[in-house]
Amino acid sequence: MKRASIVTLFLLFCCGLCPPQSTTAAPNELTVIMKSPPMHLNSALTSSTQSIQIATQIFASPLRYDLNWTPHPYLASSWEFSEDKKSLTLHLVPEATFHDGKPVTSEDVAFSILTIKQNHPFKTMFAPVTAVDTPDPHTAVIRLSHPHPAILLCLSPPLCPVLPKHVYGDGQDIRTHPKNIAPIGSGPFRFVEMKAGEYAILEKNPTFFLKNRPVLDKVIFKFIKDPSSRMMAMSQGEAQLFPLMENTRNIARLKKEAHLAVTNRGYEGIGGHTWLEFNLRKKELSDIRVRKAINHAINRGFIIEKLHNNLSSSSTGPLTPQSPFYEPEVESYPYDLKKAQALLDEAGCKPGKDGVRFSLTLDFEPGLPEQQKMVAEYLKSQLRRVGIDVQLRSSPDWASWAERVSNWNHDMTLAIMFSWGDPVIGTHRSYISGNIRKGVAYSNMSGYHNARVDELLSQAAQEMDPVRRKELYGEFQKIVVADAPMAYLNLIPFNTVYDKRVQNVFTSIWGPLSPMDTVYMK
Structure with a gap:
C-alpha cells in the first residue's frame, strides 16, 4: 500500500459515513445495554466481548475494517509487507496522542503487540511475531518467523489495542494492573467512571487524531442482568443501543416497537455458531458411525423454526457463510431417523429390552438458553428416539462448565464458538491435534486428530495467496465435516436493536466490537 496522508485516507474511509453537524442543544449521548459487566477493560488480556465493547472505544489500534473485509488506516496511516512477507512495516500517524497528552509512538505499538502475544488467550494471533523493531517514533516493523496472512486482521480493534507503554510498562504485573479498570488509551472516547455491576461512562476525546470525530459527546454502558429490565430499557427509550442480542423472542418483540430498528x-467477523461437540475418548463416540448417526437424528429445521423463530440459520461446518473461506460443498446430514438407527446397528450398538443402546451425558453452557438449554432438552428427547439415553448436566456458571469439559470429564457438550475473523485466530484451535490441551476451554476439547487436517491448517496459516488459501480451507472443511467430531447446529442469530435516531450502526465486520467514532444521534 502506498503511503498517503492521513487526511486523504480519512476522507476515503469516511465517505458516506460523516453525519451532518448537530443543530440540537440537547446532550448528544448514547446509552448502550450490556448483559453483564466486564471484569476489566484491558482487551490485550481477554477475548471477552464485555471488555472489548468498551475497550475499543478507549484504545485505538493500528488498522480497522469495513463491512467488506477491507482494512483501512487507523493509528497506521499506511503499511507494507517485505518481499518475503516476513515483515510488516507500519507508518504511524504523527498526530495521535493518548488521553493523558503523551504521543503515541512505535514503542507503544511494539510494547502492545508483545504484551498481547504473551497474555492474550488467542496464542495463534501473534505466535509468528519474533520482534517489533522501532527505527523511529512513527515506524514499527513487525518481524515474523513465517508469512502470516492473518496479521492485518490481528491488528484491528477487538484484537490489538495500543496500550501506553509509559503507563502499563511500569513494572507492575499487567494482568492485575490498576489501570485495567480505569484505562488510558488513544481512542475516540476517554474513560470517566465505572461503577461495579452498574455502568461505565465514557466521554468524547477532544484530542482524537481523526478530525471531527467522535460525534457523540458521551457513551454510557449500562450493565443490566435481568432480561425484562433490558427489554423495558429499550422499549421506554432509557437506552438506545442493544448489541449482541440473540434471544429471538425478544428480537421479534422489539421489532414491533415503532421507534426501534x-x-x-x-x-461477520465474530462468526458465532452453536455445535454439539463429541468427546472422542468415549468408546461409543470414537466410532464415526455413531457420530454420523447422531448427526442424522437431529432435525436442525426444528431448532431453527420452533426454538429460534426462524431467526437463526443452519450451520454446515467449522466456518460460517460470512467467512471469505467458507466452503458450502461439504457432506450433509439430513434428518433421517431410519438412517441413524441403521448406522447405530452397524456400529454394534444394539438396543436392550428397554430400547436403550447406551447412555451419554450432555453438558451445555449456562446463559443463552435458546442456544443451549432449550437445544439440549430437544437433543435429549430426539436421541432417545434412536435408542440413546442422554443425561443433561447443567452448570451454575461458565467457569464450572469450562472446568468440566476442558478436563474431558464429559461425553458431549453444546458449545458456542466464534471464528474471530480469520480461521487462524478462532477456528484452528478446535481442530489442530497439537492443541489438545487439558484444562484449556475451546482448545480441541474433542481430542480430534487428523494428520491431513494438521497439514492443511499449517499450510493455510502461512499462505499469502487468498485463492490458494481458500482451496486449503475448502479441503479442511470437507474432511472435518465428514469426520464429524462435532455436529454443527446453527448460526447464532446475533442482532442489534437500536433507536432509529442512532445512525451508522454498524460499519465494520466487528460490529459492536469496533470503535463508535462515526455513530451519531439524528
Missing part, C-alpha cells in the same frame, strides 16, 4: 449486520 433491528439489524444483523456487523457480526
Whole structure:
C-alpha cells in the first residue's frame, strides 16, 4: 500500500459515513445495554466481548475494517509487507496522542503487540511475531518467523489495542494492573467512571487524531442482568443501543416497537455458531458411525423454526457463510431417523429390552438458553428416539462448565464458538491435534486428530495467496465435516436493536466490537 496522508485516507474511509453537524442543544449521548459487566477493560488480556465493547472505544489500534473485509488506516496511516512477507512495516500517524497528552509512538505499538502475544488467550494471533523493531517514533516493523496472512486482521480493534507503554510498562504485573479498570488509551472516547455491576461512562476525546470525530459527546454502558429490565430499557427509550442480542423472542418483540430498528449486520467477523461437540475418548463416540448417526437424528429445521423463530440459520461446518473461506460443498446430514438407527446397528450398538443402546451425558453452557438449554432438552428427547439415553448436566456458571469439559470429564457438550475473523485466530484451535490441551476451554476439547487436517491448517496459516488459501480451507472443511467430531447446529442469530435516531450502526465486520467514532444521534 502506498503511503498517503492521513487526511486523504480519512476522507476515503469516511465517505458516506460523516453525519451532518448537530443543530440540537440537547446532550448528544448514547446509552448502550450490556448483559453483564466486564471484569476489566484491558482487551490485550481477554477475548471477552464485555471488555472489548468498551475497550475499543478507549484504545485505538493500528488498522480497522469495513463491512467488506477491507482494512483501512487507523493509528497506521499506511503499511507494507517485505518481499518475503516476513515483515510488516507500519507508518504511524504523527498526530495521535493518548488521553493523558503523551504521543503515541512505535514503542507503544511494539510494547502492545508483545504484551498481547504473551497474555492474550488467542496464542495463534501473534505466535509468528519474533520482534517489533522501532527505527523511529512513527515506524514499527513487525518481524515474523513465517508469512502470516492473518496479521492485518490481528491488528484491528477487538484484537490489538495500543496500550501506553509509559503507563502499563511500569513494572507492575499487567494482568492485575490498576489501570485495567480505569484505562488510558488513544481512542475516540476517554474513560470517566465505572461503577461495579452498574455502568461505565465514557466521554468524547477532544484530542482524537481523526478530525471531527467522535460525534457523540458521551457513551454510557449500562450493565443490566435481568432480561425484562433490558427489554423495558429499550422499549421506554432509557437506552438506545442493544448489541449482541440473540434471544429471538425478544428480537421479534422489539421489532414491533415503532421507534426501534433491528439489524444483523456487523457480526461477520465474530462468526458465532452453536455445535454439539463429541468427546472422542468415549468408546461409543470414537466410532464415526455413531457420530454420523447422531448427526442424522437431529432435525436442525426444528431448532431453527420452533426454538429460534426462524431467526437463526443452519450451520454446515467449522466456518460460517460470512467467512471469505467458507466452503458450502461439504457432506450433509439430513434428518433421517431410519438412517441413524441403521448406522447405530452397524456400529454394534444394539438396543436392550428397554430400547436403550447406551447412555451419554450432555453438558451445555449456562446463559443463552435458546442456544443451549432449550437445544439440549430437544437433543435429549430426539436421541432417545434412536435408542440413546442422554443425561443433561447443567452448570451454575461458565467457569464450572469450562472446568468440566476442558478436563474431558464429559461425553458431549453444546458449545458456542466464534471464528474471530480469520480461521487462524478462532477456528484452528478446535481442530489442530497439537492443541489438545487439558484444562484449556475451546482448545480441541474433542481430542480430534487428523494428520491431513494438521497439514492443511499449517499450510493455510502461512499462505499469502487468498485463492490458494481458500482451496486449503475448502479441503479442511470437507474432511472435518465428514469426520464429524462435532455436529454443527446453527448460526447464532446475533442482532442489534437500536433507536432509529442512532445512525451508522454498524460499519465494520466487528460490529459492536469496533470503535463508535462515526455513530451519531439524528
